[in-house]
Amino acid sequence: MNVHNRPPLEILLANPRGFCAGVERAIQIVERALEKYGAPVYVRHEIVHNRFVVEGLEKRGAVFVEELDEVPSGAVVVFSAHGVPKWVPQDAERREQFYLDATCPLVSKVHVEAERHFRDGLHIIMIGHAGHPEVIGTMGQLPEGAITLIETAAQAESVVVPDENRIAFITQTTLSVDDTSEIVDTLKRRFPSLSSPRKEDICYATTNRQSAVKQIAENCDMLLVVGATNSSNSKRLVEVAERAGCQRSLLVQRAAELDWDSIGTPGRIGVTAGASAPEVLVQEVLDAFRERFAVQVTEVDGVSEDVIFKIPRVLRD
Structure with a gap:
């Protein structure tokens, strides 16, 4: 396409995005x-x-x-x-x-919480997605039956526990903040003595990326989340964008997956990336749009992240 004939396109680039x-x-x-x-x-x-x-x-x-x-x-x-x-x-x-x-380390924190509740004689309700590796790992910290998994507010409404006065809840770290809040509210209404995490289990990166998407979604004709189909936090970003007002929200792994016929000629799109997607893949998507549109990229201000986790001592030499 001739450079002068390319339709204009503004891309709102969410911040923070990508690796946590x-x-x-x-x-x-x-x-x-x-x-x-x-x-x-x-x-x-x-x-x-x-x-x-x-x-x-x-x-x-x-x-x-x-x-x-x-x-x-x-x-x-x-x-x-x-x-x-x-x-x-x-x-x-x-x-x-x-x-x-x-x-x-933020997943390990949830493991420690689960063990503490178990030592205190509490039955644990875990909010998470069945079959996800993080859920399997967390439930595998304790004997079978010590943790009951629920995924929805409807399940929170009907879950049966051994003793309604001795229960606690924990969550997967990559859930939808809004969905989880609804589930927790249901549990707290049903079980007034429910013990909560000392600090919210949904990790800072998940929360920040969802907030960044909410900030831009309603102003976009389409929103693209760069991430894997088996990435929980990436899939949640698509759902968050849809709920925030951008019905055309898609998960793409690579630029090669973009369906240009269905994309059409939007005036403004949002782009973000899940916490396990490298920035090089975001830039790959931007370059693909630059080949077809006269692109103006706007970096949207967001929360600045400065969290660093140390690697094991044995590897620091």
């Missing part, structure tokens, strides 16, 4: 392990939910596996940022594997 401190730490753990111990370094499950990141680490010598029976005795294995059940490190020790735990 937990994701950066997890990727850094794999990279440092490869530098220190050499390839291969095995990783149980995707280190973070992004194929671009995973494939980049594979090229450097990381080998991704589903379970530890695929990892040789004596090998180095990294546990993903989502956290693992307690039996996983125990299994690694039994198999004489050297493991590094890349669990996000």
